[in-house]
Amino acid sequence: MRHLAQLGxxxxxxxxxxxxxxxxxxxxxxxxxxxxxxxxxARSCDVVIVGAGLSGLRAAMVLSAANVNVLVLEARxxxxxxxxxxxxxxxxxxxxxxxxxxxxxxxxxxxIALADELGVPLFPTWGTGAAVDWHNGQRSIYTGxxxxxxxxxxxNQVLAGVQQLEEMANTVPLxxxxxxxxxxxxxxxxxxxxLAANTSSELARAMLERGVTGVFNSSPGPLSLLAALFxxxxxxxxxxxxxxxxxDQRFVGGAQRIPVKIAQRLRGKILLNSYVYQINNNSxxxxxxxxxxxxxxxxxxxxxxxxxAGRIRYNPALPAxxxxxxxxxxxxxxxxxxxxxxxxxxxxxxxxxxxxxxxGAVRTTADNSPSSGKPGILVxxxxxxxxxxxxxxxxxQRRAEVIADFVRYFGPEAGNPLEYFEYSWGDxxxxxxxxxxxxxxxxxxxxxxxxxxxxGSVHWAGTETSPDWNGKMEGAVQSGEHAAAEILTxx
Amino acid sequence: MRHLAQLGxxxxxxxxxxxxxxxxxxxxxxxxxxxxxxxxxARSCDVVIVGAGLSGLRAAMVLSAANVNVLVLEARxxxxxxxxxxxxxxxxxxxxxxxxxxxxxxxxxxxIALADELGVPLFPTWGTGAAVDWHNGQRSIYTGxxxxxxxxxxxNQVLAGVQQLEEMANTVPLxxxxxxxxxxxxxxxxxxxxLAANTSSELARAMLERGVTGVFNSSPGPLSLLAALFxxxxxxxxxxxxxxxxxDQRFVGGAQRIPVKIAQRLRGKILLNSYVYQINNNSxxxxxxxxxxxxxxxxxxxxxxxxxAGRIRYNPALPAxxxxxxxxxxxxxxxxxxxxxxxxxxxxxxxxxxxxxxxGAVRTTADNSPSSGKPGILVxxxxxxxxxxxxxxxxxQRRAEVIADFVRYFGPEAGNPLEYFEYSWGDxxxxxxxxxxxxxxxxxxxxxxxxxxxxGSVHWAGTETSPDWNGKMEGAVQSGEHAAAEILTxx
Numbered sequence: 001m002r003h004l005a006q007l008g009x010x011x012x013x014x015x016x017x018x019x020x021x022x023x024x025x026x027x028x029x030x031x032x033x034x035x036x037x038x039x040x041x042a043r044s045c046d047v048v049i050v051g052a053g054l055s056g057l058r059a060a061m062v063l064s065a066a067n068v069n070v071l072v073l074e075a076r077x078x079x080x081x082x083x084x085x086x087x088x089x090x091x092x093x094x095x096x097x098x099x100x101x102x103x104x105x106x107x108x109x110x111x112i113a114l115a116d117e118l119g120v121p122l123f124p125t126w127g128t129g130a131a132v133d134w135h136n137g138q139r140s141i142y143t144g145x146x147x148x149x150x151x152x153x154x155x156n157q158v159l160a161g162v163q164q165l166e167e168m169a170n171t172v173p174l175x176x177x178x179x180x181x182x183x184x185x186x187x188x189x190x191x192x193x194x195l196a197a198n199t200s201s202e203l204a205r206a207m208l209e210r211g212v213t214g215v216f217n218s219s220p221g222p223l224s225l226l227a228a229l230f231x232x233x234x235x236x237x238x239x240x241x242x243x244x245x246x247x248d249q250r251f252v253g254g255a256q257r258i259p260v261k262i263a264q265r266l267r268g269k270i271l272l273n274s275y276v277y278q279i280n281n282n283s284x285x286x287x288x289x290x291x292x293x294x295x296x297x298x299x300x301x302x303x304x305x306x307x308x309a310g311r312i313r314y315n316p317a318l319p320a321x322x323x324x325x326x327x328x329x330x331x332x333x334x335x336x337x338x339x340x341x342x343x344x345x346x347x348x349x350x351x352x353x354x355x356x357x358x359x360g361a362v363r364t365t366a367d368n369s370p371s372s373g374k375p376g377i378l379v380x381x382x383x384x385x386x387x388x389x390x391x392x393x394x395x396x397q398r399r400a401e402v403i404a405d406f407v408r409y410f411g412p413e414a415g416n417p418l419e420y421f422e423y424s425w426g427d428x429x430x431x432x433x434x435x436x437x438x439x440x441x442x443x444x445x446x447x448x449x450x451x452x453x454x455x456g457s458v459h460w461a462g463t464e465t466s467p468d469w470n471g472k473m474e475g476a477v478q479s480g481e482h483a484a485a486e487i488l489t490x491x
Numbered sequence: 492m493r494h495l496a497q498l499g500x501x502x503x504x505x506x507x508x509x510x511x512x513x514x515x516x517x518x519x520x521x522x523x524x525x526x527x528x529x530x531x532x533a534r535s536c537d538v539v540i541v542g543a544g545l546s547g548l549r550a551a552m553v554l555s556a557a558n559v560n561v562l563v564l565e566a567r568x569x570x571x572x573x574x575x576x577x578x579x580x581x582x583x584x585x586x587x588x589x590x591x592x593x594x595x596x597x598x599x600x601x602x603i604a605l606a607d608e609l610g611v612p613l614f615p616t617w618g619t620g621a622a623v624d625w626h627n628g629q630r631s632i633y634t635g636x637x638x639x640x641x642x643x644x645x646x647n648q649v650l651a652g653v654q655q656l657e658e659m660a661n662t663v664p665l666x667x668x669x670x671x672x673x674x675x676x677x678x679x680x681x682x683x684x685x686l687a688a689n690t691s692s693e694l695a696r697a698m699l700e701r702g703v704t705g706v707f708n709s710s711p712g713p714l715s716l717l718a719a720l721f722x723x724x725x726x727x728x729x730x731x732x733x734x735x736x737x738x739d740q741r742f743v744g745g746a747q748r749i750p751v752k753i754a755q756r757l758r759g760k761i762l763l764n765s766y767v768y769q770i771n772n773n774s775x776x777x778x779x780x781x782x783x784x785x786x787x788x789x790x791x792x793x794x795x796x797x798x799x800a801g802r803i804r805y806n807p808a809l810p811a812x813x814x815x816x817x818x819x820x821x822x823x824x825x826x827x828x829x830x831x832x833x834x835x836x837x838x839x840x841x842x843x844x845x846x847x848x849x850x851g852a853v854r855t856t857a858d859n860s861p862s863s864g865k866p867g868i869l870v871x872x873x874x875x876x877x878x879x880x881x882x883x884x885x886x887x888q889r890r891a892e893v894i895a896d897f898v899r900y901f902g903p904e905a906g907n908p909l910e911y912f913e914y915s916w917g918d919x920x921x922x923x924x925x926x927x928x929x930x931x932x933x934x935x936x937x938x939x940x941x942x943x944x945x946x947g948s949v950h951w952a953g954t955e956t957s958p959d960w961n962g963k964m965e966g967a968v969q970s971g972e973h974a975a976a977e978i979l980t981x982x
Contacts, residue, residue, distance in 0.1 A: 188683070275804065310802065313766065319918070320924075327798045327820075327821035330815060385937060429808035441681070441932070
């Protein structure tokens with residue numbers, strides 16, 4: 001297994017959708033569906049949950065605690081969805097790489113409480129030191145929020161923009177953004193339109209753009225202004241995202257430990273390799289048909305991102321408005337890359353490992369070293385249209401571009417990583433993107449009420465459905481709890 | 492069967508996706524898949540075609556003529572896809588209603604030649620007389636292109652806008668819109684943005700909006716400017732669409748006669764009720780798994796609209812860029828309604844049956860009477876956001892709104908139709924909208940090359956893939972011929 005190989009100057013590719021990392025730990029815990037033919041094994045339970053990501057597992061945990069009999073169907077051969085941790089050095093879980101979600105912010109109270117309950121400690125991310133900025137072909141370093149060449153006008157435009165956006169965002173009800181007083185007006189323009197009309201400094205505009213579209217969605221397409229305001233409010237404290245990274249925490253041993261530990265508690269209640277392709281849905285129950293198993297239950301929770309939830313065949317067919325919602329909420333696209341070095345060499349130069357850049361495949365980086373500080377790990381993000389450009393290239397070509405970017409930012413020592421890892425979430429057959437789905441113009445106001453409303457015996461969860469921390473791990477936890485609570489009132 | 496009932500003062504609803512109209516004619520001609528269990532019947536052929544709409548059937552026809560062994564898999568219990576004709580009076584095919592595509596424009600040469608070959612004659616649509624306009628609560632009638640209260644400035648803005656749009660459109664290569672000189676700029680704005688910046692008259696703006704977004708896509712969401720320019724060039728002669736309807740032709744006996752007649756020629760080569768849910772795809776062949784049947788073939792053609800093509804499970808998974816294309820091209824949404832009257836009573840008032848309106852559920856109508864002129868039939872279109880509002884209501888509520896609109900436009904005689912028919916394409920489980928898919932901002936330039944490029948042994952067709960007459964019947968015919976030709980070069 002490649003991910004367990006000893007360190008060496010090699011390139012690692014984690015195949016999208018294939019068995020990786022922690023999955024091998026988990027696989028042995030799961031009850032495997034016994035039959036190879038579609039839907040042939042018949043099961044029944046109270047609530048069947050589609051998807052063993054954080055939201056589905058949290059829903060299963062809450063329902064199980066209430067003595068509800070659950071079964072979780074997972075298409076992959078592992079749990080965790082968009083949380084995926086690998087351990088490159090065999091037997092050493094202190095050296096881990098998070099290919100997926102990883103950062104925990106202040107205010108993400110349910111996630112933090114859940115981690116505490118499961119016994120997964122947090123550690124502060126590495127972030128002390130100066131950030132590197134790359135702009136118009138020039139490299140500079142800076143501390144604080146703005147590179148030193150920024151005019152005070154440009155700085156003020158960012159600060160004023162943040163304030164103005166937060167004021168607007170505060171008028172957007174998180175559970176019903178389409179009811180905001182200016183919803184119709186804000187949903188017929190894009191966030192980019194608003195920036196163009198409200199900022200004159202290109203620097204300020206780029207930072208405000210990156211601080212929302214990049215951080216929250218990594219969307220190749222344009223976000224509606226209403227959608228941008230929704231995520232701004234949903235994530236609290238916008239200004240945090242305009243600082244170079246470094247104020248958040250991470251999970252010791254990696255974020256996937258959370259779903260893995262929940263799965264251990266749910267022993268026997270999760271079926272892996274069980275891709276769901278049909279749901280027969282009526283008011284008194286569901287029949288969920290997956291590879292190898294058919295499950296009858298009183299209720300179902302579908303936790304997939306909307307665009308993937310729409311690919312299941314529903315019988316009867318979903319109402320048009322819910323189906324159209326799923327047609328209109330594409331996934332963002334990130335290729336997350338890691339370079340491993342013997343030490344955190346950038347610290348010697350006074351650098352934090354964070355980059356802001358207007359050029360290259362990787363324009364955002366961070367120090368992603370484990371809590372021990374060894375080895376040194378830099379993470380980079382290839383986002384949106386850059387991911388579109390890089391994805392068809394060979395691993396070697398991407399690796400070369402990434403390393404060239406890292407050398408440009410951190411000097412020649414960055415040129416010889418011990419290992420290179422990458423994960424293209426757009427190519428992951430069961431995620432088809434990251435960080436999450438995004439809302440284009442007009443969609444919140446046209447289809448918003450269809451996002452969470454149960455249909456027949458089918459309920460919806462997943463971080464894309466969460467009012468709070470939408471698109472984040474915390475949103476996934478909240479959405480799972482919400483769906484579980486919804487079902488507990490009707491069972 | 493309700494659709495064969497004698498005329499009477501009743502309301503007819505064609506259930507989305509259920510057996511209707513011409514399907515009963517066709518059903519008996521088709522070889523039914525013999526087994527009830529998923530994918531259990533094994534077949535093989537040279538080329539398997541997913542979808543028995545116009546594009547799939549045309550591809551099958553061309554390939555069969557070249558002695559290629561084809562099999563067409565159709566999820567519905569009928570052929571024709573978004574072409575659907577019903578015959579309300581039993582045994583009388585001269586009284587027909589087209590729930591789906593119906594108009595044939597000059598320049599649609601392949602469709603016209605195909606109809607001629609199949610022996611389906613055309614007739615001119617009814618359209619002589621004055622159009623009704625409804626604006627700001629006032630009704631007026633007019634002939635020519637503009638209501639009489641329009642200022643010459645407003646008229647000139649439309650004419651200048653059309654000219655400017657056509658000049659811009661002429662720089663957009665139909666087979667590669669993303670290579671237009673201004674593609675990036677035009678794809679980061681919406682058509683609505685352009686109209687706002689280039690027209691001051693609200694009347695002119697509304698007509699230019701309706702003439703493109705309404706006619707071509709009926710999109711609830713915003714079209715990118717580049718996408719608008721593409722459809723403008725693709726459909727030729729934009730100005731046609733700013734005249735009240737009446738210059739096109741229709742098929743005698745209804746548009747579905749074309750696919751039905753092709754199906755008759757393909758006897759034994761079409762399997763109905765065969766929903767395709769998985770395609771195993773590699774460079775030397777495919778395995779297509781449907782309800783009841785699994786087909787092995789050297790090549791496959793998937794003819795579904797992109798958003799539906801993306802719901803099939805591909806093994807290996809589609810490349811991310813192709814998958815993201817399918818996530819980002821939602822369907823438009825039209826509810827097409829017909830009222831049947833003993834006579835074409837509006838002719839006595841000098842009216843053509845055409846309406847332009849800024850209010851109500853139905854804002855566009857036409858005289859849809861058959862070539863005999865009896866009975867009198869008015870068709871109305873509930874489009875985009877109006878469809879979203881009306882769809883959840885009861886049939887009776889929609890009928891009442893539609894008839895109230897018709898009375899407002901055509902007087903009290905419109906208040907007592909013999910019959911009311913409706914078809915909500917958004918609720919059709921195998922179309923999920925009409926007229927077709929549309930491109931939001933940034934999608935042509937991000938994913939354009941992925942629209943038609945074959946992947947492994949899978950080729951793509953369907954009117955959404957056609958450079959010419961994209962979204963129209965002619966585009967479907969051309970796309971079928973294109974995919975067939977593509978395959979003939981490699982078989």
